[in-house]
Amino acid sequence: xxxxxxxxxxxxxxxxxxxxxxxxxxxxxxxxxxxxxxxxxxxxxxxxxxxxxxxxxxxxxxxxxxxxxxxxxxxxxxxxxxxxxxxxxxxxxxxxxxxxxxxxxxxxxxxxxxxxxxxxxxxxxxxxxxxxxxxxxxxxxxxxxxxxxxxxxxxxxxxxxxxxxxxxxxxxxxxxxxxxxxxxxxxxxxxxxxxxxxxxxxxxxxxxxxxxxxxxxxxxxxxxxxxxxxxxxxxxxxxxxxx
Amino acid sequence: xxxxxxxxxxxxxxxxxxxxxxxxxxxxxxxxxxxxxxx
Numbered sequence: 001x002x003x004x005x006x007x008x009x010x011x012x013x014x015x016x017x018x019x020x021x022x023x024x025x026x027x028x029x030x031x032x033x034x035x036x037x038x039x040x041x042x043x044x045x046x047x048x049x050x051x052x053x054x055x056x057x058x059x060x061x062x063x064x065x066x067x068x069x070x071x072x073x074x075x076x077x078x079x080x081x082x083x084x085x086x087x088x089x090x091x092x093x094x095x096x097x098x099x100x101x102x103x104x105x106x107x108x109x110x111x112x113x114x115x116x117x118x119x120x121x122x123x124x125x126x127x128x129x130x131x132x133x134x135x136x137x138x139x140x141x142x143x144x145x146x147x148x149x150x151x152x153x154x155x156x157x158x159x160x161x162x163x164x165x166x167x168x169x170x171x172x173x174x175x176x177x178x179x180x181x182x183x184x185x186x187x188x189x190x191x192x193x194x195x196x197x198x199x200x201x202x203x204x205x206x207x208x209x210x211x212x213x214x215x216x217x218x219x220x221x222x223x224x225x226x227x228x229x230x231x232x233x234x235x236x237x238x239x240x241x242x243x
Numbered sequence: 244x245x246x247x248x249x250x251x252x253x254x255x256x257x258x259x260x261x262x263x264x265x266x267x268x269x270x271x272x273x274x275x276x277x278x279x280x281x282x
Contacts, residue, residue, distance in 0.1 A: 030254065040245040045253045052257075093264060097257055104253045108246040207261065214268045221275035 003220035021203035051204035059091030064158040067151035081147040086215035119175035
């Protein structure tokens with residue numbers, strides 16, 4: 001069983017690529033892209049908010065996929081449970097960032113920090129659902145029992161992802177419809193602004209892949225330590241019982 | 244820059260959260276590797 005997702009050299013390269021692309025994103029997001037005609041410079045928060053939301057979807061998608069692969073008897077392997085757990089934690093962090101960045105944008109543009117809007121509420125629900133999933137992973141149990149209940153919980157929680165995405169189409173919301181992936185697939189962003197947004201998605205995807213690999217490594221090391229502690233405790237107990 | 248306080252807060256916060264999370268992972272990996280393979 002591998003305790004690494006990627007080879008160290010690949011992981012390192014991914015780390016440097018992420019850092020480089022994030023620096024370029026900051027240059028374009030804060031200076032290169034022009035201010036929006038309506039939102040002015042508040043638009044610059046969108047170059048983080050939208051990629052963060054995209055990564056949250058991706059992370060929870062990977063968690064659902066890993067969970068399904070673990071539940072399927074033919075593909076069941078520890079690697080899928082670890083991928084699911086690592087990706088869920090990243091998803092929670094990126095969802096929290098999406099909510100906070102959206103709130104920081106909402107104050108100058110909408111005039112409020114928060115609104116009881118379908119997109120905002122379903123995203124907050126998503127955050128708490130996966131926070132619950134992470135809590136579930138921490139409840140002591142045998143590795144198989146924990147993996148099974150977490151996989152089921154992850155698949156149930158994933159139902160909220162399409163609800164979040166389509167909430168702006170299904171209900172009348174203060175939140176705007178998709179700028180790129182709207183009902184008509186008619187992108188409402190062009191030029192340097194579109195480039196910056198897409199570059200943000202690329203930079204955050206690279207960062208997600210890098211962090212997923214590192215978090216996986218940590219999970220593997222933690223599980224290895226737990227296993228050794230159990231073996232040691234059993235050996236000590238057997239030793240104490242032996243006359 | 245208009246709304247600079249919101250924009251700068253958002254960008255700095257994102258950097259701190261993601262950078263802090265990465266450092267936290269690396270620190271724990273190093274500690275776990277030290278425990279597993281003591282010199």
